[in-house]
Amino acid sequence: MKHDPIGAMPAYDVLIIGAGLAGQRAAIAAAKTGATVAILSKVHPVRSHSVAAAGGINAAINPTDDWRSHAYDTIKGSDFLGDQDAIEIMCREAPAEVMWLEHAGVTFHRNEKGEMDLRAFGGASMKRTAYVADITGQALLHVLYEQLMKNHEVIDRFEEWFVTSLIVSEEGECVGAVAREIRSGKIETFAAKSVILASGGAGQCFSPTTNALICTGDGIAQAYQAGAPLMDMEMIQYHPTTLAENGFLITEGARGEGAHLLNSEGERFMEKYAPNKMELASRDVVSRAEQTEILEGRGVGPDKQGIYLDITVVPRKRTLEALREIVNIGKDFAGVDITREPIVIQPGMHYIMGGVKTDIHGATPLPGLYAAGEVACVSVHGGNRLGANSLLDTLIFGRRSGEHAAERALAMNMPTVSDEQLGKDREMIAEILARPKTGRRVSEIKQELGTTMNRYAAVYRDEAGLQSAHEIIRRLKEEAKTAYVDDKGAVFNQDVLGAVELDYMLDCSEAIVVASLERKESRGAQFRTDFPERNDAEWLKHIDVSRNGGDEPKISYSDVTITDWQPEARTY
Amino acid sequence: MAEFKLKIRRYDPEAGAAPYWDEHTVDLEPHRSVLEGILQARNENDGSIGVRCSCRSAICGSCGVRVNGKPGLACHTHLDDALASAGEDGVIEVEPMGNMPIIKDLIVDMDAVHWKKIQRVTPWLIGKEPVPEREYIVSRESMIDVTQSMACIQCGACVSDCLSMEVDPLFVGPAALAKTYRFVGDPRDAAHEQRLKDLGEDKHGIYDCTHCFKCIEACPKGVAPMNQIMRLRRIAGNDFHIKDRNNGERHEAAFVKNIEKNGILHEADLLPDSYGGKFHPRAVPELISSLPIVMTALLRRKMTPGKALLHPHKAPDGVKRIFEVVEGRDERNEFNLYISGTDANNEGTAEVAEAIETAEPAGVAPDGTEGSSA
Numbered sequence: 011m012k013h014d015p016i017g018a019m020p021a022y023d024v025l026i027i028g029a030g031l032a033g034q035r036a037a038i039a040a041a042k043t044g045a046t047v048a049i050l051s052k053v054h055p056v057r058s059h060s061v062a063a064a065g066g067i068n069a070a071i072n073p074t075d076d077w078r079s080h081a082y083d084t085i086k087g088s089d090f091l092g093d094q095d096a097i098e099i100m101c102r103e104a105p106a107e108v109m110w111l112e113h114a115g116v117t118f119h120r121n122e123k124g125e126m127d128l129r130a131f132g133g134a135s136m137k138r139t140a141y142v143a144d145i146t147g148q149a150l151l152h153v154l155y156e157q158l159m160k161n162h163e164v165i166d167r168f169e170e171w172f173v174t175s176l177i178v179s180e181e182g183e184c185v186g187a188v189a190r191e192i193r194s195g196k197i198e199t200f201a202a203k204s205v206i207l208a209s210g211g212a213g214q215c216f217s218p219t220t221n222a223l224i225c226t227g228d229g230i231a232q233a234y235q236a237g238a239p240l241m242d243m244e245m246i247q248y249h250p251t252t253l254a255e256n257g258f259l260i261t262e263g264a265r266g267e268g269a270h271l272l273n274s275e276g277e278r279f280m281e282k283y284a285p286n287k288m289e290l291a292s293r294d295v296v297s298r299a300e301q302t303e304i305l306e307g308r309g310v311g312p313d314k315q316g317i318y319l320d321i322t323v324v325p326r327k328r329t330l331e332a333l334r335e336i337v338n339i340g341k342d343f344a345g346v347d348i349t350r351e352p353i354v355i356q357p358g359m360h361y362i363m364g365g366v367k368t369d370i371h372g373a374t375p376l377p378g379l380y381a382a383g384e385v386a387c388v389s390v391h392g393g394n395r396l397g398a399n400s401l402l403d404t405l406i407f408g409r410r411s412g413e414h415a416a417e418r419a420l421a422m423n424m425p426t427v428s429d430e431q432l433g434k435d436r437e438m439i440a441e442i443l444a445r446p447k448t449g450r451r452v453s454e455i456k457q458e459l460g461t462t463m464n465r466y467a468a469v470y471r472d473e474a475g476l477q478s479a480h481e482i483i484r485r486l487k488e489e490a491k492t493a494y495v496d497d498k499g500a501v502f503n504q505d506v507l508g509a510v511e512l513d514y515m516l517d518c519s520e521a522i523v524v525a526s527l528e529r530k531e532s533r534g535a536q537f538r539t540d541f542p543e544r545n546d547a548e549w550l551k552h553i554d555v556s557r558n559g560g561d562e563p564k565i566s567y568s569d570v571t572i573t574d575w576q577p578e579a580r581t582y
Numbered sequence: 583m584a585e586f587k588l589k590i591r592r593y594d595p596e597a598g599a600a601p602y603w604d605e606h607t608v609d610l611e612p613h614r615s616v617l618e619g620i621l622q623a624r625n626e627n628d629g630s631i632g633v634r635c636s637c638r639s640a641i642c643g644s645c646g647v648r649v650n651g652k653p654g655l656a657c658h659t660h661l662d663d664a665l666a667s668a669g670e671d672g673v674i675e676v677e678p679m680g681n682m683p684i685i686k687d688l689i690v691d692m693d694a695v696h697w698k699k700i701q702r703v704t705p706w707l708i709g710k711e712p713v714p715e716r717e718y719i720v721s722r723e724s725m726i727d728v729t730q731s732m733a734c735i736q737c738g739a740c741v742s743d744c745l746s747m748e749v750d751p752l753f754v755g756p757a758a759l760a761k762t763y764r765f766v767g768d769p770r771d772a773a774h775e776q777r778l779k780d781l782g783e784d785k786h787g788i789y790d791c792t793h794c795f796k797c798i799e800a801c802p803k804g805v806a807p808m809n810q811i812m813r814l815r816r817i818a819g820n821d822f823h824i825k826d827r828n829n830g831e832r833h834e835a836a837f838v839k840n841i842e843k844n845g846i847l848h849e850a851d852l853l854p855d856s857y858g859g860k861f862h863p864r865a866v867p868e869l870i871s872s873l874p875i876v877m878t879a880l881l882r883r884k885m886t887p888g889k890a891l892l893h894p895h896k897a898p899d900g901v902k903r904i905f906e907v908v909e910g911r912d913e914r915n916e917f918n919l920y921i922s923g924t925d926a927n928n929e930g931t932a933e934v935a936e937a938i939e940t941a942e943p944a945g946v947a948p949d950g951t952e953g954s955s956a
Contacts, residue, residue: 055693057634057642071716112717115707117725117732117768124719142729149732150640156706169693193685221637258639298833332727334733339639342658345613372821497630499596502686506630 019427022048022166023419024412025202027173027187027230028209030058031147031401032383032408034154036206036372039412041164043418048200049158050189051209051506052224056155059210059222060383062405063147064261064335065131066139067103067111067401071292072128077101077299079135082575084399087133087292088392089534090550090577091242091570092182096388097369098573100399100406107405108140115153117142119332125384129332130266133292133396133582144261144335148402172507173228174435176236176379177427184236184378184557185425187436192507193532195500199435201427204378206234206411207366208404211384211565212518214511216359216467217460218257220249226511227518233366237554238376241387242364242566243518244525244536245396248469250296252358254316255344260336262353262397264321265289267332271300272318272352273308283580284564291582294394294535297357301469304356314352324349357469362402363391363535364525367554367568370409376419380411389552392535392570442495442509449492452508456515459486472540483523487516487561496581521555524563528553546577586661588619591677591685592633601684604631605673612662612745616676617645619661620688620800632687639825640802641737646742648677653800655744681751695751696738696813700760703781705767708773718770725914730765734805740797752786754814756797756807759788763810766817778818788814789830798820820914830855842905845897850890 024040025031029051029484036047046115052125070077080101101344112118112126112558120126128137142149158165161335170192175201178185186201209229234240249272251260260414271289272281283299284291293298304308310316320331321336326349330337331510333348340348372380372388390403424427459482462541466479497505521556532538551567586608593601606623617635634644638657644655650667656676657702664674682690710718740756747753762781765771781787788811797807818824819831836855840848853872857865879885 051642053634053636057636057644059637059642061642061735062637062639110718113713115709115765115768115770117728117764118717120720120722120725122722124721126717129723142732143726143728145641145733148735149729152732152734152736153707159701160706162701164584195591223638224636253702255617335641342660343613345641450627452629496628497592499630501595502632502689503630504632508629 019199019201020048021201021424021427022046022203024048024202024204024206024540025050025187026206026208026412027051028058028207028383028385029055029167029169030060030208030210030312030383030404031151031154032060032385033206033208034060034151034158035380036163036208036412036415038161039153040411040416041161043413043416043420046415047164048166048168048202050171050173050200052170052172052228054169055158055167056152057224058151059225060151060401061148062103062151062220062222062259063401064126064144064147064259065263065266066129066395066398067108067143067150067405068131068134068138069108069140069402070101070138071105071126071140072106072136074139074516075138077104080138082105083134084396085389085392085575085581087394087396088464089294089389089544089580090546090575091245091389091392091534091552093308093389093392094124094573094575095571095572096390099410100390100402103406104402106153108404111153111405113148114157116149119143121143125240129263131289131397132262132265132290132296133287134351136319139261139266139398141332143265144333145485146205147358150401152523171233173209173432174438174510176232177431178376179425179427180428182377183425186427188431190439191501192504192506195503197439199425199427199429199431199432203422204380205225205423206372206380206406206415207239208381208383211362212515213362214456215459215515215519215522216220216246216463217250217457218464220252220257220259221357221360221458226515228511228514229317229360229381230365230521231372231514231517232377233376233381233385234555234557236376236379237375237557238379240364240521241367241554242389242525243362243521243554243555244529244553245363245393246359246467247293247361247363247521247535248297248299248357249360250293250357251319252360253339253344254354254356257358258339258343259358259360260295260319260353261333262338263522264319264324264333264336267321267324267328269319269321270323271296272310273303274314275308277308279303286550287582290408292443293395293397294582295536296538297469298537300357311354316356317350319355320352321348322350322352328381331422343396357465359468361395362522363387363389363395365523368407368411370410372407372412372569373414380415382407382411393536432480435518436502438510438541439506442506443498445492445494445514447494449494450489452490452493452495452505452512455486455489455493456512457516459483461518463522469523470537471526473527476523480520480523482494483516483520488522490516491548521563524565525553525555527566544580546569550577583856584612585609586619586665587673588616588623589675590620590623590688591675592631593678593684598727600610604628610661612665613656613660616647616649616659616674617656617663619674619677620656628745632689634689641735643737645680646737648679649741650675651677653679653738653739655737655802658802675795677740679738681741681744681747682738690738691737696736696741696757699741699755700736700761702754703758703762703776704773705758705761707767707771709766709770710772720769724767727956728764728767731760731805731810733803734760734764735803737802739802740805740807743796743800745794745796746790746792750786750790753790754781754784754787757793757809759791759814760783760805760810763814768812771872774817775822775824778814778822779813779826782818782824782828782830785828787828788818788827789826791835818916820936829856832858841897842901844893844895845901846895848893848895849885850893
């Protein structure tokens with residue numbers, strides 16, 4: 011049934027929340043099966059954060075490459091925490107998916123023969139990254155949106171709708187969601203046979219971050235509140251090259267094209283940490299190396315908290331053609347011509363490997379609920395994601411969850427959904443609007459949270475720091491209950507939605523800190539100075555976090571799936 | 583840190599009151615963005631200020647606004663630059679974009695205008711058959727070329743400032759036509775001619791642009807929408823010889839011929855030539871219908887009968903050489919920032935630049951090498 015403007019509850023076979031690459035890919039795949047599909051997003055789809063992915067998408071399309079090599083690189087990159095069955099699927103299906111994108115219209119960069127060109131990327135054993143200049147995410151996202159416009163008769167779009175809750179039936183199945191139309195303030199129940207979460211990551215829990223202001227962990231927190239478990243939440247990726255000035259992303263493509271990292275003594279210090287791969291080691295390895303250089307006093311910049319990224323070694327013409335966006339970022343946001351002088355960068359929060367736990371079809375343990383993209387944890391990234399694997403993850407598991415969710419939906423009847431959750435959410439909004447001006451500002455609490463996370467849950471972590479982070483989060487959770495908003499209106503009230511997002515971020519942050527405390531070893535992005543070694547005997551397992559009925563996160567474990575590749579020492 | 587005064591245009595649709603100015607003082611380093619200024623005001627003073635924003639780094643296209651009357655991204659405009667373009671009172675004015683209805687404060691209804699126009703141009707690739715098993719084999723340059731249009735982030739800044747759209751709200755507009763070039767310039771697309779015919783025949787299509795350059799100035803991503811529109815016209819006219827009912831193709835040819843002959847535009851010849859010459863049956867009604875405009879121009883001394891009719895100026899040798907160089911090429915050279923980086927070091931412009939050197943200074947401006955007006 012399509013959306014009924016007269017006032018009946020909108021009901022769909024598949025409801026997709028979030029319209030970045032994972033969500034849009036899921037919508038196209040689900041609609042292809044004949045299922046009725048709605049895609050709902052708190053921003054216009056082309057504003058989704060997938061747009062910011064710069065460098066490219068990995069796929070073993072070179073005839074001399076093999077998807078098994080891609081799989082091995084991914085597994086090694088994950089520090090052997092990734093589930094190998096899922097990684098095999100992702101890498102095996104990658105070439106066909108990239109060809110699908112090319113046929114849909116993505117303007118992939120070509121080589122002299124007119125074939126797709128490939129660039130080098132971190133942690134990869136050969137050139138495997140297809141790209142569109144350094145706007146790959148933008149090019150992909152806009153082409154998928156072209157496909158949504160093409161399929162507008164079979165995919166209903168709800169643009170600028172904000173989800174406040176998932177709906178779980180008495181039988182324990184996810185049967186829809188409650189959402190508020192931002193433009194009007196109208197709140198509505200959407201019934202659905204299957205719901206796919208594709209609402210992205212939680213970077214705004216940290217400050218600074220490369221992530222957009224919309225990345226507030228909505229889907230992770232909604233699933234957590236609905237009872238679905240989260241997995242690998244301790245694995246937070248710090249990107250090696252973010253602009254020291256303001257935390258903006260400088261693509262790994264820069265190092266892929268040959269740029270060097272230099273410390274205050276002008277040394278290419280990666281020689282000491284990764285003599286083979288140098289600047290193109292895994293991101294966790296490079297970020298840690300940079301942080302070590304900075305801590306040992308060899309940083310650059312006014313407060314010695316940065317590292318030089320020297321792009322001048324890349325031919326100027328190539329930089330202008332393939333790295334145009336960062337030429338602009340350097341010029342506009344740091345006042346530096348990157349083709350002529352080095353730029354000051356530092357590691358910065360970039361990506362969350364963890365998320366809502368799913369199987370290889372994108373299904374979560376909560377029946378009817380699927381998740382794909384950064385919101386999900388399949389887990390293909392394990393302890394550390396390789397550059398240019400995230401776009402791939404969104405598309406492969408977006409498509410798979412779309413297909414599987416539609417298949418499930420077509421075999422069942424539309425569930426009856428009550429308006430009970432709608433009533434609760436309406437009350438919640440009214441309660442926020444009615445708060446007196448005695449509490450703290452939402453923005454103030456958010457800033458304290460971000461600074462706390464960036465201090466204690468960053469590249470280097472320890473028990474004491476994580477404990478204090480947890481205490482601060484518990485206090486902020488209390489303070490958030492009385493945080494007041496200025497805007498009392500219905501139309502485009504971004505203020506009240508900010509208060510709801512704050513609750514989402516606090517739930518995500520707590521899960522991150524609790525899981526980081528639990529993992530008493532160093533693996534991938536998690537480096538515990540009090541447990542500096544990887545410990546396969548005790549910790550070659552996933553940490554799952556779920557809500558213990560009440561408000562306390564509960565820990566459990568699940569196995570890492572190993573197919574062909576046994577854990578081994580990890581050097582680059 | 584420095585203090586900046588921001589004057590934000592506010593409008594609350596629920597208040598039943600007119601829009602008003604709301605002034606805030608923010609404290610930020612001068613190279614920080616206007617968006618950071620707005621967000622500081624929102625975070626510290628008034629949470630009800632409405633503005634769409636997300637990435638803060640000029641890639642998501644959410645924060646299109648007008649700063650001191652000029653459209654652009656708030657996150658891409660430095661506070662010190664904004665101050666330099668502010669009025670004498672030193673207050674930076676931030677308003678919603680133009681040509682689109684305002685929903686609240688700085689938030690405009692892009693669906694009602696921008697996205698409707700995008701949907702109008704069949705905005706998806708119609709791939710050539712047979713679809714290859716692997717990728718389409720196409721030239722390296724062609725993909726880099728359409729990447730310039732692909733770099734559009736749909737922020738609406740060009741739509742905001744489009745003068746043609748102000749006069750004709752139905753004009754398909756700069757963003758949607760730049761999007762069209764993304765397909766017409768793409769060798770994988772099978773519908774180039776149909777697309778151009780469609781938008782050439784449309785009264786509000788490619789010939790509705792008046793060549794004012796506003797969209798090029800407004801675009802924060804170097805897409806240069808007007809250039810893409812001109813390329814659509816060149817392909818429609820030169821490659822497909824699409825004779826549209828708006829007479830755009832013939833007008834363009836008449837314009838080029840006019841400049842080649844006269845060096846400076848001879849207005850009195852242009853209009854009749856666009857319709858086949860002074861005595862062509864179709865030109866007569868057009869000429870009669872333009873008489874009131876001609877009379878007004880004469881009365882206001884915009885032109886004199888002598889200059890208008892006799893036009894003593896003849897094209898100097900330099901102009902002729904420009905035509906020889908450009909027309910003598912096997913293929914058209916097009917400017918593309920992705921290929922060359924900046925206008926200054928565009929390959930293939932050297933000969934033309936040299937020819938311009940030898941032309942009379944008053945005769946041809948550097949951008950006068952493109953000849954057309956609607």
